[in-house]
Amino acid sequence: MTKIGDRLLGLSLLVLALAYGWGSQQWPAPFGTHETVGPDTFPLLLAVALGITSLYLMVKPDPDNAWPNSRSALELLFAIGVLFAYAALIEVLGFIFTSLVAISLLSWRMGAPIKTTLIIATICSVGVFFIFNDLLSLPLPSGIFEVQ
Amino acid sequence: METLGFLIDGFGVALAPENIMFAVIGAFVGTLIGALPGLGPANGVAILIPLAFSLALPADTAMILLTSVYAGAMYGGRISSILLNIPGDEPAMMTCLDGYPMAQKGKAAEALAISALASFGGGLLGTIGLILLAPVLAKFALSFGPAEYFALFMMAFATLGGITGKNPIKTLVAAILGLMISTVGMDMSTGIQRYTFGILKLFEGIDFILAIVGLFAITELLLFVEHHLDGLREQIKVGKLKLKFKEIVALIPTTLRGGTLGFIAGVLPGAGASLGSFIAYTLEKQVVGKKGDFGNGDPRGIAAPEAGNNGASSGALVPMLTLGVPGSGTTAVLLAMLISLNVTPGPLMFTQNADIVWGVIAALLIGNFVLLVMNIPMIGIFVRLLSIPTHYLLPIVTMIAFVGIYSISHSTFDLKFMVVFGIAGYIFRKLEVPIVPIILGLLLGPEVEKNLSHALVISDGSWAVLWGSPLAIGLWTMSISGLMLPYLIGPLLRKRFQKAKPEAVEPDND
Numbered sequence: 001m002t003k004i005g006d007r008l009l010g011l012s013l014l015v016l017a018l019a020y021g022w023g024s025q026q027w028p029a030p031f032g033t034h035e036t037v038g039p040d041t042f043p044l045l046l047a048v049a050l051g052i053t054s055l056y057l058m059v060k061p062d063p064d065n066a067w068p069n070s071r072s073a074l075e076l077l078f079a080i081g082v083l084f085a086y087a088a089l090i091e092v093l094g095f096i097f098t099s100l101v102a103i104s105l106l107s108w109r110m111g112a113p114i115k116t117t118l119i120i121a122t123i124c125s126v127g128v129f130f131i132f133n134d135l136l137s138l139p140l141p142s143g144i145f146e147v148q
Numbered sequence: 149m150e151t152l153g154f155l156i157d158g159f160g161v162a163l164a165p166e167n168i169m170f171a172v173i174g175a176f177v178g179t180l181i182g183a184l185p186g187l188g189p190a191n192g193v194a195i196l197i198p199l200a201f202s203l204a205l206p207a208d209t210a211m212i213l214l215t216s217v218y219a220g221a222m223y224g225g226r227i228s229s230i231l232l233n234i235p236g237d238e239p240a241m242m243t244c245l246d247g248y249p250m251a252q253k254g255k256a257a258e259a260l261a262i263s264a265l266a267s268f269g270g271g272l273l274g275t276i277g278l279i280l281l282a283p284v285l286a287k288f289a290l291s292f293g294p295a296e297y298f299a300l301f302m303m304a305f306a307t308l309g310g311i312t313g314k315n316p317i318k319t320l321v322a323a324i325l326g327l328m329i330s331t332v333g334m335d336m337s338t339g340i341q342r343y344t345f346g347i348l349k350l351f352e353g354i355d356f357i358l359a360i361v362g363l364f365a366i367t368e369l370l371l372f373v374e375h376h377l378d379g380l381r382e383q384i385k386v387g388k389l390k391l392k393f394k395e396i397v398a399l400i401p402t403t404l405r406g407g408t409l410g411f412i413a414g415v416l417p418g419a420g421a422s423l424g425s426f427i428a429y430t431l432e433k434q435v436v437g438k439k440g441d442f443g444n445g446d447p448r449g450i451a452a453p454e455a456g457n458n459g460a461s462s463g464a465l466v467p468m469l470t471l472g473v474p475g476s477g478t479t480a481v482l483l484a485m486l487i488s489l490n491v492t493p494g495p496l497m498f499t500q501n502a503d504i505v506w507g508v509i510a511a512l513l514i515g516n517f518v519l520l521v522m523n524i525p526m527i528g529i530f531v532r533l534l535s536i537p538t539h540y541l542l543p544i545v546t547m548i549a550f551v552g553i554y555s556i557s558h559s560t561f562d563l564k565f566m567v568v569f570g571i572a573g574y575i576f577r578k579l580e581v582p583i584v585p586i587i588l589g590l591l592l593g594p595e596v597e598k599n600l601s602h603a604l605v606i607s608d609g610s611w612a613v614l615w616g617s618p619l620a621i622g623l624w625t626m627s628i629s630g631l632m633l634p635y636l637i638g639p640l641l642r643k644r645f646q647k648a649k650p651e652a653v654e655p656d657n658d
C-alpha cells in the first residue's frame with residue numbers, strides 16, 4: 001500500500017494555504033487605520049489551520065485507496081468529457097438533443113444495452129422538456145432544433 | 149402550552165391544500181430515493197433544492213416538500229435492505245441483518261410491513277420529541293453570544309465526522325476547504341473583493357446550491373462509472389401479507405425503545421441516523437438476550453433499527469432548526485434550502501419564522517401517517533421500481549441536476565462549475581476526505597466569520613473572549629473530545645460495525 005495520495009493532497013493543500021494566506025495580505029487596509037478585525041482576519045486564521053493540517057497529512061498519511069486502472073480511468077475521462085460537452089452545448093444544440101445524447105452515452109458506457117438506452121433517453125429528455133417548458137413554465141433551451 | 153398553540157398554527161400551514169400536495173409528493177419521491185440503491189437521502193434532497201428554488205415555491209411549502217423527502221427516504225431505505233440485502237441508504241444497513249433472512253424464509257411481505265410500522269412508531273416518537281425539545285433548546289440558545297456561537301460552530305465541525313469517522317484531520321481539512329470557498333466574493337462588512345480574481349461571476353460568491361449538487365450527484369455518477377457495481381440483483385418476491393394483530397402488539401416495546409434511542413442519537417452531535425439504528429439494534433439484542441433469534445430473521449431485529457433511524461432523523465432536525473447547526477449530511481442540505489430561502493436558521497427562527505418551523509413539524513406528523521399508508525398498501529409500486537438498474541438511474545439523475553441548476557441561473561458557466569465540483573468531490577472521496585464538512589463549511593462560513601468578528605470587536609481584539617464564558621469552554625471541550633474520541637473508541641466501534649454489516653457501504657451521507 002502506497003501513501004502517495006495523502007502526501008500529494010497534503011502538499012497541494014499546503015500550497016493552497018500559502019497562496020490563500022498570501023492573498024489575504026494583498027487587500028488594501030480598510031479606512032479607520034488600526035481596525036482590530038479586518039477582512040483578512042478570518043482568511044488568515046483559515047490559512048494557518050489548513051497549513052497545520054496539511055503538514056499533518058504529509059507526516060502521517062493514510063494508505064491509498066485503489067486508484068482506477070487505466071481502463072476505468074479512460075471511462076472516467078470519457079464521462080467527464082460528456083458532462084462538459086453537455087454543459088457547453090446545451091444552449092447551442094438545445095436541451096432535448098444534448099440530454100438524449102448525454103444520457104445515452106453515459107448509460108451505454110455503464111453497460112446498458114443500446115436499444116433500451118435510446119428509448120429511455122428519448123422518453124426522459126422529451127418528457128422533462130415538456131414538463132418544464134409547458135407545465136412548469138421554466139423554459140429550457142430549444143437550440144437549433146426549434147420546434148415552432 | 150404555548151407550544152400547543154404554535155403546533156395548531158403549524159397544522160394550519162401544513163393542511164393548506166398546496167402544502168398537503170407537496171408533502172405527499174415529497175413522501176413518495178423520498179421513499180423512492182431511499183429505496184433505490186445508489187441514491188442516498190442527502191443526494192436526493194440536494195437534487196430537489198434547485199427545482200424547489202426555481203419553481204419559486206413559498207418558503208413553508210419548499211421546506212415541507214424537502215422534509216417530507218427526508219422522512220420518506222428513511223422509510224424507503226429498508227425496502228432494498230429487505231428484498232436485495234443491499235441497504236438503500238446507510239442508516240438502513242442494520243435492517244439487512246434480520247430483514248433479508250426473514251424475506252428469504254418467504255416472509256418478505258411481513259418484514260416490509262413490520263418495518264413500515266416500526267418506522268412509523270420511531271418517526272412519530274421522534275417528532276414528538278422534536279416538538280417537546282426544540283422550543284426549550286431554542287429559548288436556551290437565545291442566551292448565546294457571538295463567542296458561544298463561534299464555539300458552537302467549531303463543535304459542529306469537530307463532531308461532524310462522527311465517532312465512527314476514520315480520520316478526524318480529514319474532516320477538519322474538509323471543513324476548512326468549505327469555509328475557504330465561502331470567503332470568495334465580496335466581504336460583507338467592508339465591501340472588499342476577496343479571491344474573485346476579477347471574474348464577475350465570483351463577485352457574489354460561489355453559489356452553494358451548485359456546489360452541493362455537483363458534490364453529490366456528479367460525484368456519485370463518477371464513482372459509479374469507475375466501479376460498475378451493477379450486476380443482476382436477485383430480488384425476493386413479495387408474497388401475501390399475513391400479519392396477526394398480536395404480532396404487531398408484541399413489537400411495540402421494541403419500537404418504543406428503538407425510537408427513543410434513535411431520537412437521542414439524532415439530537416447528539418456527531419451521531420446521526422446510522423448510529424441511531426446501530427445502537428437501537430445492538431441494545432435490542434442485549435435486552436432480548438438469548439430468547440431472540442437475531443441474524444436469522446427475528447422481527448425485533450427489523451423493528452429496532454427501523455424505529456431507531458426514523459427517530460434519529462427527527463432528532464437530527466433539533467440542532468438544525470434551533471441552532472442552525474446540522475449534524476448530518478441530509479440536514480446540512482436542508483439547511484442550504486433554508487439559507488437560500490433567506491431564512492436565518494437558529495433560535496430566532498422560532499419567533500420570526502414560526503409558521504415555517506411549526507409548519508414543517510406539523511407536516512412531519514402528517515407525513516408519518518401518509519408514509520405509513522404509502523408503505524403498507526402501496527408497497528408493490530416501490531418494489532417494482534426497485535428493479536430500475538443504476539446505469540439508467542444515475543444518468544437520468546444527472547440530467548435532472550443539469551435541469552435544476554440551469555433553471556436557477558440560465559448559465560452554462562454554472563453547469564461547468566458544477567461538473568468541476570463533481571470532479572473535485574470524486575477526488576476527495578477517493579482520498580477519503582468527507583464531503584459533508586465541505587458543504588457545512590460552505591454554508592456556515594459567513595455566519596462563522598460574522599460571529600468571530602463580532603466577538604473580537606466586542607473584546608477589542610482579544611482572542612481570549614472566544615473561551616471567556618463557562619458555556620463556551622463547555623462547547624470547546626466537546627469539540628476537542630469530538631476530535632479525540634474517534635482515536636480512542638473509533639476502531640472498536642468500526643470493528644463491530646464491520647462485523648455486523650453485510651455489505652460495505654460508504655459511511656458518508658445519512
